[in-house]
Amino acid sequence: MRIFASNKLFxxxxxxxxxxxxxxxxxxxxxxxxxxxxxxxxxxHEANGTVLPLPSTVASCxxxxxxxxxxxxxxxxxxxxxxxxxxEVQLEAWLPDPDAWxxxxxxxxxxxxxxxxxxxxMQNGAGLGFASFGMNAGHNGSTGFDFFLNKPEVLNDFxxxxxxxxxxxxxxVAEQYYASSSFKKYYAGCSTGGRQGFQNAHxxxxxxxGLLLGSPGVNWLRIVASKGILTHRIGWxxxxxxxxxAGPLDGVADGIIDEPTRHRFDPQTLACGxxxxxxxxxLTPQQVSSVRTAYEPITDSGGHIVxxxxxxxxxxxxxxxxxxxGTAKMSYTIxxxxxxxxxxxxxxWTPENFSTADMDFALAANPGQVNAWDTDLSEFxxxxxxxxxxxxxxxxxxxxxxxxxxxxxxxxxTNLTLEETRAFYRxxxxxxxxxCGGGPGAWSIGNAQKYPYDQSLLDxxxxxxxxxxxxxxxxxxxxxxxxTKYQDDVRTxxxxx
Ligand SMILES: *[C@@H]1O[C@H](CO)[C@@H](O)[C@H](O)[C@H]1NC(C)=O
Ligand SMILES: *[C@@H]1O[C@H](CO)[C@@H](O)[C@H](O)[C@H]1NC(C)=O
Ligand SMILES: *[C@@H]1O[C@H](CO)[C@@H](O)[C@H](O)[C@H]1NC(C)=O
Ligand SMILES: *[C@@H]1O[C@H](CO)[C@@H](O)[C@H](O)[C@H]1NC(C)=O
Ligand SMILES: *[C@@H]1O[C@H](CO)[C@@H](O)[C@H](O)[C@H]1NC(C)=O
Ligand SMILES: *[C@@H]1O[C@H](CO)[C@@H](O)[C@H](O)[C@H]1NC(C)=O
Ligand SMILES: *[C@@H]1O[C@H](CO)[C@@H](O)[C@H](O)[C@H]1NC(C)=O
Ligand SMILES: *[C@@H]1O[C@H](CO)[C@@H](O)[C@H](O)[C@H]1NC(C)=O
Numbered sequence: 475m476r477i478f479a480s481n482k483l484f485x486x487x488x489x490x491x492x493x494x495x496x497x498x499x500x501x502x503x504x505x506x507x508x509x510x511x512x513x514x515x516x517x518x519h520e521a522n523g524t525v526l527p528l529p530s531t532v533a534s535c536x537x538x539x540x541x542x543x544x545x546x547x548x549x550x551x552x553x554x555x556x557x558x559x560x561x562e563v564q565l566e567a568w569l570p571d572p573d574a575w576x577x578x579x580x581x582x583x584x585x586x587x588x589x590x591x592x593x594x595x596m597q598n599g600a601g602l603g604f605a606s607f608g609m610n611a612g613h614n615g616s617t618g619f620d621f622f623l624n625k626p627e628v629l630n631d632f633x634x635x636x637x638x639x640x641x642x643x644x645x646x647v648a649e650q651y652y653a654s655s656s657f658k659k660y661y662a663g664c665s666t667g668g669r670q671g672f673q674n675a676h677x678x679x680x681x682x683x684g685l686l687l688g689s690p691g692v693n694w695l696r697i698v699a700s701k702g703i704l705t706h707r708i709g710w711x712x713x714x715x716x717x718x719x720a721g722p723l724d725g726v727a728d729g730i731i732d733e734p735t736r737h738r739f740d741p742q743t744l745a746c747g748x749x750x751x752x753x754x755x756x757l758t759p760q761q762v763s764s765v766r767t768a769y770e771p772i773t774d775s776g777g778h779i780v781x782x783x784x785x786x787x788x789x790x791x792x793x794x795x796x797x798x799x800g801t802a803k804m805s806y807t808i809x810x811x812x813x814x815x816x817x818x819x820x821x822x823w824t825p826e827n828f829s830t831a832d833m834d835f836a837l838a839a840n841p842g843q844v845n846a847w848d849t850d851l852s853e854f855x856x857x858x859x860x861x862x863x864x865x866x867x868x869x870x871x872x873x874x875x876x877x878x879x880x881x882x883x884x885x886x887x888t889n890l891t892l893e894e895t896r897a898f899y900r901x902x903x904x905x906x907x908x909x910c911g912g913g914p915g916a917w918s919i920g921n922a923q924k925y926p927y928d929q930s931l932l933d934x935x936x937x938x939x940x941x942x943x944x945x946x947x948x949x950x951x952x953x954x955x956x957x958t959k960y961q962d963d964v965r966t967x968x969x970x971x
Contacts, residue, residue: 509646511556515552515554516552517551519547520548522544526543527541528542542596550566551566563639579644580604580605581640583668588616589610589612611670626841633843633846645659660943668691668863669691672687676853683859685859688910697871699832710804719765772833774830774833789870804825855899868906871909881899902919907957918931
């Protein structure tokens with residue numbers, strides 16, 4: 475369904491003009507920018523190395539003290555695009571000075587429940603010379619539900635529209651700034667950003683030439699629902715239940731398992747009496763049983779498997795560490811937020827009784843078309859688009875088996891042989907990588923989480939974005955990627971969940 479055709483943005487009336495632009499060489503561009511339904515709310519020329527304050531950022535996006543680092547001399551433009559009479563998408567454009575522009579556009583997505591601009595990826599992109607764009611997916615904030623409650627158009631932005639708006643307005647901004655209309659367009663996103671990219675390839679196949687899609691949150695509603703279902707399988711919210719098994723589970727998941735699908739795990743080996751775990755951590759018979767079910771796939775009300783089992787070696791914290799000071803409370807907040815604001819329209823709903831029926835109800839409603847299992851990519855394939863996707867084998871949030879399911883569904887629904895599929899879509903599994911980055915494996919492949927880019931590894935073998943460019947522009951198919959592991963790998967940026 476293509477509701478939002480490019481160049482036909484919902485028209486609210488007169489073009490809104492410059493609101494606030496400082497008097498520098500970027501200002502006349504901002505003042506003269508004319509794109510339907512789009513108003514410029516700030517613009518300024520920024521010098522390489524500037525630490526940019528972002529004081530209007532909401533707390534759940536890291537504000538008000540959040541800063542971004544300017545990585546090349548650039549013109550920064552902040553825009554608001556009206557997408558209906560009751561919704562708007564905030565965009566941020568970082569336009570390297572023309573002599574430093576690499577003649578490419580890079581758009582970025584969001585994580586989790588949506589509304590935080592991905593500054594780390596923009597920083598890396600601008601430093602490489604890309605005209606780089608960020609968006610808030612139509613709302614501000616990564617926790618909460620008020621932004622969705624009774625706001626179907628805001629849900630449409632989050633679900634399927636905001637990336638297309640970014641692509642469409644971003645292209646026009648770059649065309650006007652550089653007075654050029656022939657440049658390649660790329661997108662890089664992880665988690666929800668991965669979902670946004672796959673969905674965009676299906677709905678708006680002309681937006682991008684290359685997509686870099688990490689740990690994609692396709693089947694998003696079931697990913698979120700799985701946390702509620704799995705935590706119930708281990709006894710939550712009854713913390714006194716003999717089957718409750720949070721502590722032991724937290725203790726067993728670490729280490730690199732290169733190919734988790736080749737290993738089997740029987741929780742019986744962790745039972746009390748085997749000697750493997752001490753008396754504090756070992757599993758009672760009821761706990762052995764609940765841990766077993768935690769590693770089984772999710773089924774719908776009809777008994778069909780709809781979400782694969784967690785990989786062995788992935789941390790189970792997202793569904794097991796669900797208590798605060800002895801009271802049952804899910805640490806994974808997206809389930810409560812989304813079901814409150816978008817699924818049930820009930821600001822008091824809590825997940826203590828979450829069941830398969832709640833998951834199926836959400837799937838049937840599919841607010842904002844957020845679920846996105848759009849596996850017919852024939853138009854994107856037909857125009858020569860390329861996709862590099864990657865997924866950590868120790869992903870604790872989106873189980874990596876989902877990417878396998880998605881890949882084979884794309885192959886069959888796009889009517890391609892495996893060879894034809896591999897000629898436009900590659901999927902790399904990264905042993906020991908957590909969700910989007912981090913973990914005991916050699917996970918750094920130029921993903922956003924390690925800022926700034928390692929200058930010594932700016933080549934297509936080590937940097938996935940450069941590998942994608944080489945594929946799109948030089949027809950060099952990426953056969954392998956080399957991951958890097960840093961001794962002090964601390965995730966220093968906004969966490970995309
Ligand atoms: C922001 O910085 C100010 C000044 O350093 C500090 O007082 C305040 O606690 C900080 N706020 C947050 C949310 O970190
Ligand atoms: C920006 O400044 C950094 C630090 O001085 C430097 O390493 C980098 O090359 C500069 N970037 C550009 C595009 O000039
Ligand atoms: C998001 O925050 C920006 C300020 O940073 C504001 O201009 C915009 O209206 C906000 N968007 C929504 C949907 O509230
Ligand atoms: C049990 O083993 C864990 C993990 O090795 C350790 O942290 C804990 O102190 C041990 N408890 C006892 C009672 O020995
Ligand atoms: C848990 O208890 C500690 C110590 O009493 C307190 O500081 C903290 O705020 C409590 N946390 C929550 C979420 O209630
Ligand atoms: C959501 O609930 C409120 C309060 O009960 C009601 O006024 C509103 O119409 C409901 N909205 C939807 C979309 O169901
Ligand atoms: C869960 O279900 C039980 C039994 O029907 C009910 O007593 C309880 O109020 C429910 N809790 C929530 C949070 O809905
Ligand atoms: C794939 O092939 C089937 C059967 O020939 C056809 O019905 C379907 O439309 C094709 N799909 C695409 C995306 O070409």
